[in-house]
Amino acid sequence: MDIDDILASVDRNDVSTPESTQLDHQLLTRFWVAERGVSELLPWPEALMNRMMERVRKQIETIEDLASSSSDPTITTTTTTNNNNSNSNNPTLNLKLSILQTDLSRTQYLLRSILRQRLSKLTKHSMHYLLRISSASSQQQQQTPADSQTNDQQPEDSIPDLTAVHDPSPLSTQELDFLRAHQTLLAGHFGASFLSSFPAQLRRLDDNAGGVSMVQGPDAREVVFVRCLVEKVGVVVPPGDGVEVETVGEEMRMGDVWVVRWEGVREAWERGEVEVL
Numbered sequence: 001m002d003i004d005d006i007l008a009s010v011d012r013n014d015v016s017t018p019e020s021t022q023l024d025h026q027l028l029t030r031f032w033v034a035e036r037g038v039s040e041l042l043p044w045p046e047a048l049m050n051r052m053m054e055r056v057r058k059q060i061e062t063i064e065d066l067a068s069s070s071s072d073p074t075i076t077t078t079t080t081t082n083n084n085n086s087n088s089n090n091p092t093l094n095l096k097l098s099i100l101q102t103d104l105s106r107t108q109y110l111l112r113s114i115l116r117q118r119l120s121k122l123t124k125h126s127m128h129y130l131l132r133i134s135s136a137s138s139q140q141q142q143q144t145p146a147d148s149q150t151n152d153q154q155p156e157d158s159i160p161d162l163t164a165v166h167d168p169s170p171l172s173t174q175e176l177d178f179l180r181a182h183q184t185l186l187a188g189h190f191g192a193s194f195l196s197s198f199p200a201q202l203r204r205l206d207d208n209a210g211g212v213s214m215v216q217g218p219d220a221r222e223v224v225f226v227r228c229l230v231e232k233v234g235v236v237v238p239p240g241d242g243v244e245v246e247t248v249g250e251e252m253r254m255g256d257v258w259v260v261r262w263e264g265v266r267e268a269w270e271r272g273e274v275e276v277l
Helices: 003-008 018-037 046-070 080-124 126-133 136-142 145-149 173-193 262-270
Strands: 223-228 232-237 247-253 257-261 274-276
Touching: 018 046, 018 080, 018 274, 046 080, 080 126, 080 173, 126 173, 223 247, 223 262, 232 262, 257 262, 262 274
Parallel strands: none
Antiparallel strands: 223 257, 223 274, 232 247
């Protein structure tokens, strides 16, 4: 059964049910594996992350409450019977705390690993993602050759204006804020270090003179291991390498594990038809 069919049968409004928790953790693990396996930044799963962060917050509160109750100095025993009851209850409480902390650490590890991987991709291809999520009119204005001939051109002018962007996909809103601040600092550093001594037309960070863009994006031709989750999936062959138009090559069958280019199964992954291993 496809994971989407399972999720459809679960009430997503109640994040405290065991079924919801288990399925969300499975989705988080799958997303973590996929984020580490592909070269480009995957769409930010906002709803999933919000649910996971809410569970983390509640679990931290539960652990703190249990830890404080176990060490509360007001809870003392004055008789031998009470002492025996306290000694018999402490091991159970300590075991429960240990299990909760282990489960919390597991979830926090996945969340930290996802964020670190995404930050690595963002800083490596910062201009690529800034230009990708900016509006078409903003991109055209930022990349007009006539604008690059001004004498006061600075590297910071290459950063597109994203104030009017409502959908920062594939980034989250916080990632977009970080990316713009990071690229602004980087452009200022480049300008102060060496670009200020260049001619004005050579100071831009998104120069595409001669039809060659200096902005490099992730390589979608890198290979990934994928497993087919549906009856059959066709591997897309994009134009290039002797292929003039996009075609659909060989088909994967359910349960098959293939090594294919990411660009050939990207859309299938987005539809939930394959999973990255």
